[in-house]
Amino acid sequence: MQEIPYTVAVRQDTGLYNAKMGIWLFLASEVMLFGGLFSAYVLLRVGAGEHWPLGATYLNVAIGTFNTFVLMSSSITMLMAWASLKMKNFGHFKMYQGITIALALLFLSVKGYEYSMKFKHHHFPSDNTFLAIYFTLTGIHALHIIGGVVVNSYLWGPGSKMWQAEPERFTNRIEVAGLYWHFVDLVWIFLFSVMYLL
Amino acid sequence: MIADQNSAQKEIRKYLLIFVVLLSLTLMNVFVSRLHLNISLTIIIVLSVAAFEASLVACQLMHLISEEKLIYSFLVLTVIFFVFALFIPLWGIFNPITGSTHVP
Numbered sequence: 001m002q003e004i005p006y007t008v009a010v011r012q013d014t015g016l017y018n019a020k021m022g023i024w025l026f027l028a029s030e031v032m033l034f035g036g037l038f039s040a041y042v043l044l045r046v047g048a049g050e051h052w053p054l055g056a057t058y059l060n061v062a063i064g065t066f067n068t069f070v071l072m073s074s075s076i077t078m079l080m081a082w083a084s085l086k087m088k089n090f091g092h093f094k095m096y097q098g099i100t101i102a103l104a105l106l107f108l109s110v111k112g113y114e115y116s117m118k119f120k121h122h123h124f125p126s127d128n129t130f131l132a133i134y135f136t137l138t139g140i141h142a143l144h145i146i147g148g149v150v151v152n153s154y155l156w157g158p159g160s161k162m163w164q165a166e167p168e169r170f171t172n173r174i175e176v177a178g179l180y181w182h183f184v185d186l187v188w189i190f191l192f193s194v195m196y197l198l
Numbered sequence: 199m200i201a202d203q204n205s206a207q208k209e210i211r212k213y214l215l216i217f218v219v220l221l222s223l224t225l226m227n228v229f230v231s232r233l234h235l236n237i238s239l240t241i242i243i244v245l246s247v248a249a250f251e252a253s254l255v256a257c258q259l260m261h262l263i264s265e266e267k268l269i270y271s272f273l274v275l276t277v278i279f280f281v282f283a284l285f286i287p288l289w290g291i292f293n294p295i296t297g298s299t300h301v302p
Contacts (some may be wrong), residue, residue: 035280197231
């Protein structure tokens with residue numbers, strides 16, 4: 001059976017292994033997705049003029065700040081997981097990757113609590129454009145978090161068997177998953193700023 | 199990039215420092231938003247700090263600063279399209295179809 005090339009070795013023409021090239025192209029498309037959504041936010045906000053509410057009118061800034069800390073922490077633990085593999089310490093990788101997943105689940109739980117409180121107070125996306133764009137942006141971001149949790153959980157669980165046979169390839173997989181995870185963190189930094197603070 | 203045990207320890211210290219900086223900047227942004235300054239000034243400060251935080255994540259945590267030129271080239275292309283997408287709706291507002299009205 002023929003093996004897939006450039007899973008570890010870098011290509012001469014790109015200077016990258018294929019998965020890294022792929023994830024950066026994917027992230028570029030993600031920039032366009034969120035770019036379009038932020039563009040919609042700007043349009044709605046400029047159109048509303050002075051009628052646009054402050055984020056704090058509807059949203060709990062303390063909860064949002066807490067969730068920002070949670071996501072930033074998970075970004076660091078993801079890096080620590082990758083660094084552990086670089087140092088050939090599989091035990092530490094398991095620990096840090098596990099913490100990353102737990103923090104992501106904590107983020108989703110807090111987001112779920114926020115959503116439930118909104119619905120309890122009869123705040124729905126159909127109420128006004130602020131809530132419509134809030135639910136759209138944070139909802140799509142939450143879907144990205146769920147996707148990240150699925151991938152990270154696979155790499156933490158059954159996918160980690162690859163470490164025994166192909167440690168370098170497995171380390172690259174974690175690096176690529178990490179790049180996605182940092183991007184999700186990066187998007188949240190802007191989301192938190194525009195929805196909660198402005 | 200991590201080449202050996204020693205460089206790994208240095209990298210980890212750097213990541214932890216960036217983590218502290220990110221947390222501090224987030225708290226600063228929350229503080230600024232609570233000052234009830236002029237809204238335009240608040241938008242400028244909060245978005246500037248957020249952009250700096252994002253650049254820290256991209257350059258240091260995603261290692262973009264030491265990445266191959268090829269990645270820069272298509273990221274620059276992406277940014278151009280992103281800025282274009284950002285301004286398309288505004289053109290619609292400032293250049294309306296004759297006879298139409300803008301309803302906020």
